[in-house]
Amino acid sequence: MTELTQSFSDHEKVPLREYAERAYLDYSMYVVLDRALPNIGDGLKPVQRRIVYAMSELGLSAASKHKKSARTVGDVLGKFHPHGDSACYEAMVLMAQPFSYRYPLIDGQGNFGSPDDPKSFAAMRYTESRLAPYAKALLSELGMGTVDFQPNFDGTLKEPVILPARLPNVLLNGGTGIAVGMATDIPPHNLNEVVTACIRLLDEPKATVEQLCEHVQGPDFPTDAEIITPRDDLLKIYETGHGSVKARAVYTREDIDIIITALPHQVSPAKVLEQIAQQMRDKKLPMVEDLRDESDHENPTRLVITPRSNRVDIEQLMNHLFATTDLERNYRVNLNIIGINGKPQVLDLRTLLKEWLQFRTQTVTRRLEFRLDQVVDRLHILEGLLVAYLNIDEVIHIIRTEDEPKPALMAAFGLTATQAEAILELKLRNLAKLEEMKIRGEQEALEEERQSLELTLGSKARMKTLIKNELTEDAEKYGDERRSPIVERESAQALREEDLMSSEPVTVVLSKAGWVRAAKGHDIDAEALSYKAGDEYLDDARGRSNQQAVFLDSTGRAYALAAHTLPSARGLGEPLTSRFNLADGARFTHALAGDAEQKIVLASTFGYGFVTAMENLHSRMKAGKAMLTVRDGAEPVRPAIITPGADTIVCATSDGYLLAFPLADLPELAKGKGNKMIGVPPKRLKAGEEHMVGMVVLGEGQEILVWAGKQYLRMAAKDLEHYRGDRAKRGRKLPKGYQRVTMLEVTGDG
Known part of the structure; x- marks a missing residue:
């Protein structure tokens, strides 16, 4: 026991709570920084960056031949990314899918999935790939001292910390990711629009988000579906860095058929067809007769919906489908990015572009400084070569006779070690080519370049102009027209079940x-x-x-x-x-x-009532809805339907009193007790000796039947003049034989 205790005495003792907290924080920071969130500089996550870099190292440029995807995945896993091959290959496939990426980074050959099922791609041993032309915008400046390199996972190789992107790829291709305690959802954008916004910000550093949105109209998805989010809402998204964007399918008419020609981003045509078909099976789309998919190579999206007849309201039908299927879809926007300071943050459009331009300025500065160092070094060597050319015989003599020619050359001609080394490394066959004019010509060209580089590095205006020119050049090379039109539409409403x-x-x-x-x-x-x-x-x-x-x-x-x-x-x-x-x-x-808009009169046997719409009685609750307030001893009488043109309400009591008064005197309520309709002495009501037995609403050309047991009295509008009075009055007694009223009934067309 003593030995066991001693063996642990040299180890650090940490409380479990502190250890767990530290371990979880380390894990969360890894997920945030090294897995889930893109970097503002190149817009890539580590796995994407490693795939692109590994492919460039394999020589898989856009001009090369395709190579097996398994070769690339093997290199990525073996050299830079020690994780699962399936996850790595899936990330690679995503960058090759033109329906997933606005500007694909990889050119795939073989089955790389389809819009129906993006994950239906073939295994990596069957597919081939190479970098797409657009990837050059991320890699072309890699060997120019523009970015730092770090050791790979086992310390045997170097990999770039970030790629020197010439374009703000973080906005162009967007990205999604779920980290610990945070997530990101960046929609893709149009290259030309983003570049013009960058140029505007370079020209006007104080430009507002609203001014930048004159250029960046909104997201630009890889499909032709419409973005129907109002402009004001899009502006709020770019001002705050979060919100949501709504995209809607595009359809046309061919005779009676509805042809859907474009679906929202990442929406599967098969799923949409299944959603519509399910409604048809549930008999919730009686106005649709047929549904089919006619998509082919010429028409990548062509879904056909055939209505039952040309009397079907197409706009109403499509609004219902937009509201109940994936033909309309919301996209969450959360511009959460690892900023230039290495910390995750939600950025508005102006801050995002400003930080990227800061990154781009640093990259261009490092590129120019790297080139300037190369030019200065070459000029230095050319000076030594010129000396050697002018003194070629003496140089050859020293090299032939001296045991250590390098210090002898340095002493004889005042050369530096670098210049002497360059002379010694010259091949014998190059001596004949070492002509003074060539050396002086190269010197002049390099001197001119050196002056230009120094001027650019020393002038902010020249630096801005250079960045603008390069952005414009890349926009001409890789830019295209907007694919997702921004169209303001009314919100889609699903049809009611009864419709x-x-x-x-x-x-x-x-x-x-x-x-x-x-x-x-x-x-x-x-x-x-x-x-x-x-x-x-x-x-x-x-x-x-x-x-x-x-x-x-x-x-x-x-x-x-x-x-x-x-x-x-x-x-x-x-x-x-x-x-x-x-x-x-x-x-x-x-x-x-009846229809939801149908007006009726509700009343209780105590003679109180009101007008209401039928929809006020509709309730989904199993316990119903409190509608008519009735006192103890009272209950509802049969409701009266109000027909068009009806203007008179007729009430009768169990003691044979009849009262007719204008319908307009009765209030319209959503629920409640209502107003008194016919006057019954309170004592008789409480004793249960008399109550209101019925009521009807009478229109022009209608008659009422006053039932007393099995006999009835027919009364036309002119016969009611004797019983007309103000609301809440007692009314007049009916003739003998009809005073034990049991029911009132309306007859006639009205």
Whole structure:
């Protein structure tokens, strides 16, 4: 035990909490800096940078022949990136897919995936690849002292810390990544637009984001789908560095067919077809007859939707599909980048371009200084060579006779060690070519270049001009037209379920026990249907299959169901309590159906009511929706439908009092108790001796039937003059024999 204790005595003791915290922080910083986030300089993550660099080292330029992708992946893993081969190859494939990268860095040969399934690429042993021409913008200045090199993972080789990008690739190709506690989502942009914004910022260092957005219109995805985000929202994204962009598919018409010609970025045509087909299977797209994919080499995206007839509202249909499928897609924007200071940060457009231009200025400065050193060194050597040419015989004599010719040459002609070494390294055959005119010509050219380099390095204006000229040159070489047009469109709205269903007449039948069913057609004798033993007819409502069926209970709550979901009237139906949670002691009293905009009158047996729209009764809650406030002892009376042109409401009490008053006197409410409609003495109400038994709304040309048991009294509009009065009045007594009123009914066309 003592030996064991001593063996651990030399080790550092760290609390577990401190060790775990430090280890996790180290891991998170590795993920942030060395895996997930791109660098502002070249816009690449380490694995991408290593792939591009390894390919350049293999000589796989755009002018070379393709080589097996496995060769490249092997070099990347063996020399620079000791990770999984599948992840490395997938990163390589992504940079070769023209539908994934706006400006691909790799030119692939073979199966590199398709828009349908970007990950359907062939194995790396089957595909071949080389660098794309655009990659030259990242690599052309690599050997010019522009960037620092660092040891690779095993210290045997060197790799660049960053690539000397001549263009702001971080914006051009964008990128996504999830780190620890942060993420990045940078959309691709158009090269010409970004370059003109850079030039504007060089000319006007105080240019605002709004001014730069005169050039950078918005993201430019590799597809021709429209960007429909409003300009103001795009400006906010570039001002804050985060937001979202919405892209929408493009379609045209060919006769009756709808042809989708472009899909949003990273949207699979197969998935879109499946989404639409699923809606068709669920009978949620009755207006679509056929769906097919006619894409080929000439038309990479051609999805055909055939409506049922030319009466289908195409714009409405497409708006529904935009809202319910990937034909319209949101893209998160989060310009989180490893800045020039090596720290991750979310940048606005101006800061991002400014930092990249700072990086570019440093790169160009290092390139010019590196070249200046080369020129000065060469001029120094040329001076020594000129001396050797002018004294060629003596130089040869010294070399032939001296044991150590180098110090002898230095002493004889006042040469430096470098100059003497250059003379000694001359091949014998070159002596004949060592002509004074050639040396002096090269001297003059290099001297002119040296002066130009020194002037540029010493002048900020010249440096800016050089950077602008190089940006313009690269824009002419690699730039192209914008692919994603920016078009302002209205937001897409999905069609309501009732709008999507076929519209057929149905009669909703409610029994006293609360069982419900729906019969096709409006010519149904609901009372003649068969009912369960002990049950009987209570109420029915005529509507359409694409409407909501509404049910009122004795407490004034409203419940709604889609009419097409009700069981067929061929059976006994099903209890509404299986669909809804009814309060204790409550029972269903009435059924309603109609358009959401249909106006109705709701009232209680205590004589209070109001006008409301049918949509106010619609509820998705199983417990229903409190609609009509009823006092203890009261319950709803049968709601009255308001037909077009109706202007008079007629109420009747159980003691035979009838009152007609203008419909306009009744308020329109979303819910509540309402106003008093007919005056019943409070004592008689409380004692339950008298109550309002019914109401109807009368229009021009209509009549009412006042039912008293099995007999009724027919009354036209002129007959009601005797019963007209102000709202809340008592009304007048009906003739003898009709004073025990049981129901009011409207007849006539109205």
